[in-house]
Amino acid sequence: LTCYPPYPGMEVHYLRAQIARITAATTLCPVGFYGQPEEEDEDDGQTPLEPSEEYDPPPTEDLCENLSSWVHCARHILPQGRCTWFNPVPDVKEDFEDGDDDEDDASRDSGEGAEPLE
Numbered sequence: 001l002t003c004y005p006p007y008p009g010m011e012v013h014y015l016r017a018q019i020a021r022i023t024a025a026t027t028l029c030p031v032g033f034y035g036q037p038e039e040e041d042e043d044d045g046q047t048p049l050e051p052s053e054e055y056d057p058p059p060t061e062d063l064c065e066n067l068s069s070w071v072h073c074a075r076h077i078l079p080q081g082r083c084t085w086f087n088p089v090p091d092v093k094e095d096f097e098d099g100d101d102d103e104d105d106a107s108r109d110s111g112e113g114a115e116p117l118e
Helices: 011-026 060-065 101-110
Strands: 028-030 070-072
Touching: none
Parallel strands: none
Antiparallel strands: 028 070
8 A cells, every 4th residue: 555654554444544534523413412321331432322302403504604513423533543442551460479579570671581572
């Protein structure tokens, strides 16, 4: 794939990323059209949008003249390139039963005994 700035991946991934950026930036709805969901799915962080039952549409002239009548209804793309935050280094808490963990931490920090990456 030849482009500027250079993209190291495949064209299919580049096009999917461009479609996601365009969708996140251009999907609009009138203010108040979607209500706040009662519950949020904690597993994937996505909340389904449901039209509000109390929504009373404003006159068309007001929607056309006033830009503050519109909001983005698609999820924003984070600087990480995702819509939901992904922690690439999860916190791992290990319980050491012996007191020799200080030596292990010192050798791990200094890089001694590390296997080379292939």
